[in-house]
Amino acid sequence: MMTNQTHDFTLAEATARVRIDELAPVSRFSLRVRPAQAATLGRALGLDLPDRIGRIAEAQGRTALCLGPDEWLICAPEAARDAIVAAARKAYEATPHSLTEISDREISYRISGPAAQELLTIACPRDLDLLAPGCAVRTVFDTVQVVLWRDGPQDFRLDVWRSFAPHVRALLEIGQAELAAGL
Amino acid sequence: MLLIHCPYCDETLPELEFAYAGEAHIIRPEDPSAMSDEEWRDFLFIRTNARGPHFERWRHVHGCARFFNAVRDTVSDRFLLTYKAGEPRPDLASLEAAQ
Numbered sequence: 130m131m132t133n134q135t136h137d138f139t140l141a142e143a144t145a146r147v148r149i150d151e152l153a154p155v156s157r158f159s160l161r162v163r164p165a166q167a168a169t170l171g172r173a174l175g176l177d178l179p180d181r182i183g184r185i186a187e188a189q190g191r192t193a194l195c196l197g198p199d200e201w202l203i204c205a206p207e208a209a210r211d212a213i214v215a216a217a218r219k220a221y222e223a224t225p226h227s228l229t230e231i232s233d234r235e236i237s238y239r240i241s242g243p244a245a246q247e248l249l250t251i252a253c254p255r256d257l258d259l260l261a262p263g264c265a266v267r268t269v270f271d272t273v274q275v276v277l278w279r280d281g282p283q284d285f286r287l288d289v290w291r292s293f294a295p296h297v298r299a300l301l302e303i304g305q306a307e308l309a310a311g312l
Numbered sequence: 313m314l315l316i317h318c319p320y321c322d323e324t325l326p327e328l329e330f331a332y333a334g335e336a337h338i339i340r341p342e343d344p345s346a347m348s349d350e351e352w353r354d355f356l357f358i359r360t361n362a363r364g365p366h367f368e369r370w371r372h373v374h375g376c377a378r379f380f381n382a383v384r385d386t387v388s389d390r391f392l393l394t395y396k397a398g399e400p401r402p403d404l405a406s407l408e409a410a411q
Contacts, residue, residue: 182321182376197376198320254313254326269328269374 143309147242149301152286156210157235158203160193160217162226167201173220174203174213183264185278194265194276202276207232235276236294240285240301244308249285251304253277273297314389316370319396320378333369335359336381337401362386365404370394383407 162170164180171178171193177186179195186193191205191213205213210232217228240248246257252271257279260266265278265286273293278286289297314327341347341355360366366386371379383392383402392407 197378200377254328259323267375267377272328274374 143305144242146244146308147240147248147305149298149305150239150241151298152237152239154207154232155237156205156207156213157230157232157288158205158213159229159231160201160203160226161199162201162224164199166224166226167199170217170220170224170226173216173224175216176203183260183266185263185265194278196267196276203228234290235288236291238287238289238298238301240287241281241283243283245283245285248301248304248308249277249287252300270297271300314391316382316391317394318372318375318378319380319394320376321372325372325375329372329374331371331373333371333379336367336369365392365408367401369397 160170160178167178167180171186174191174193176188176191176193178193178201179186182195182197184195189209191203191209194202194204196202203213210230214228214230217226220226249257249270253268255266255268255277260277260279262279262281262284265276267274267276269275270277270287270289273289273296275297276288278288280286287297315324316327316330317324318330338355341351344352344355347355364385364387365383368382368384369379370382371377379397380394381397381399381401382394383404384390385392392411393402395402
């Protein structure tokens, strides 16, 4: 006869090894510009746009992540949104580019704790040992396209498209429960 | 799982981040309306179907999103080389000698 045993983990048990937190909204922009003009546009936005994929530049609370040879993700506090849009509009004549606001497209989760990396390996095919702290990449998480930031050795952030977020969150919570149970 | 070197990211990454995009180095005719039906059919549908090294396009769709070219052995599934889109077709003999 099959027997089922369920165990309700207390919050403290579940989060001892890894925590999952939903982060407050920020302004996000997708920036496309020819690499030759990236430096000029970066100056207009107050950022030194990195030219290597996966590298991050930060200034005045604004963050630029290089996602592709001509593609950057800009994150900033919500209060800085209008200033960024205005600065880009002013620079448009001299440096044609595409700046699209994608603030509401994604939800961010922070995944932190000693088992954070182990938790991500349940669905992320990358070798996370090769992702250095202070870098970020676009990758997949169980077929969902995500941007994975590594803020520290045990500290990650996941940007997930809003409609996929419940799926990703549910997977992470299953993994979290399994780690707490010592599986 | 295959590990594929993306020439734009300059990293060797899991196959799940990539999408196959057909044979490489197929040039669209300048003036399609001047072609015969057979020539147009050949351009659209007829492919090498190589047994051995095959020149093909891949896209790093869940990464830098770039198309690039690769030489893959269709028997062993081994990637001999990946190179950026627009670069000339590499010489197969020297590639195989390098292996």
